[in-house]
Amino acid sequence: MNLKRKACEIRKVIVEMIYRAQFGHVGGALSATEILVDLYYKQMNVAPEKVSDPDRDRFILSKGHAVEALYAVLADRNFIPREDLLTYSQFGSPYMCHPTNKIVGIEMNTGSLGHGLSVGVGMALAAKMDKKIFRVYVVLGDGEMAEGSVWEAITAGGHYKLDNLTAIVDRNRLQMSGSTEDVMTQDSQEIRWAAFGWNVISIDGNDLDAVDAAITLAKKTSGKPTVVIANTIKGKGVSFMENRAEWHHKVPNAEQFKIAMAELEAAL
């Protein structure tokens, strides 16, 4: 499977979903696309027929606002019907703007930042207790790293040497109010995590090969949990959205939508 092409297709679904609903967090969904594509198409032991399998890998989108990327991947991998995406953000639809486990394939409800890694620690501990080999993946936002509870989870992950747990920080360097460095300094992520006993891998998070190599390395690392600092571009793939904080949750107008889709089509 050509995963680079897959990432482009997923981006088109994300932009279309947000344009249709006139709501969503486009920038962070586009920055995290390669991470989700690599996990869901290559690395994770998950499948629609295995959603209740106790041995399945667990995925938590702690930066729940990037849910459009998750819905797009789940639909493409047949966890959920593709037509369900048409109800995204509509009255009464379970396809809200943050993930819920009412939807097949979603493990936990997220959206309030700072919860996902702690939940992941619990899942990884459960695997250790039951001597199961499933792995736990948690995607966090870099703005989310300002939540104190994340550091409780990082402390516990290092303390319990949870080598079955992989955190991936979508380091796009922008949050709602602007640069993460202006809002609340998040530099030296590598040093911070390493100090808490984590194996740290820093990569270009929009490079599929780099993401895949990092996850593979995480799987091979024993005795400590791994964090992948995925340096990404917010709004990746759409020229006028890239590296622009306002596209955290700005919605494209008709003209912008046309240009965005054309750019993504051209990249296929």
Place this chain on the structure above:
Amino acid sequence: MKSNKQIINDVLLDAAAQDKNIVVLFSDSRGSASMNSFAEKFPAQVVEVGIAEQNLVSIAAGLASCGKKSFAVSPAAFLSARSMEQVKVDVAYSNTNVKLIGISGGISYGGIGATHHATNDIAAMASIHGLRVYFPSDNFLTEKLIRALLKDDLPAYVRVGRNPVENIYRGDENFQLDKAMTICDGSDVTIISCGELVQNAVAASEILRGKNISARVIDMYCLKPLDKEIIIKAARETKKIITVEEHSPFGGLGSMIAQVTAANYPTKVLNLSLPDAPVIPGEPDEVFKYYGLDAAGIADSAEKFLGGN
């Protein structure tokens, strides 16, 4: 005499021997919870998170999502407030089998001070959708409750105190989860209480009996779901209701009961509670006496309440 938290330890010790999925999580709280013996006997079924109550609850939820029966044990003051959002999102909203055990609740910590008092946990926890809230009164009820909760996979919050408690029940009473217990019948007034103040309510009813006032006493250990039928019946049969709680005056037992009577059988309800202020330092008995929540104080309030219109 044992504390209710010791009973929780005993029940879990017993149950964990047969059920490897029972996991108890502590936030440096195993000693405070009187659960050292559980931790020593079943170290593989214990998760220590350190002083980190938010992490405590979310980790408990993660474990539960993988089939564990999580008991998150921490002082009620911190569990019900510091980690309230984790309870809301990871336990209630995600619907995970986490039993939240709030130890040393109410003013059990006495002179340690208001930082350690849990006096708004009914209001906080009951307002979270789908979360059941229980305040057992004595050892018998605590044991029955925990054994019942072990049989289901839904979230719940349980508050117990810090100190040993007298037995209220003989031990052969019929217990049904979510049905309040009538401790003694009466026709003039009903006193409804929960948690460890139930024993003061019972003692107050005895004082009142000596004054020819017949007081019914109901143990509303199940605050959510609240046993509405028994409240409406009491309103019909005894005309006035007094509520007694180790909680702030807002959003607790009194508020809940008045809501039921107002909608179903309007009745005067007198709420005896802690004040809307930091509680005076002192041992629980001294504090209860100061606020009129001891037997004599409750009886005195009842007499005045019945004497008025």
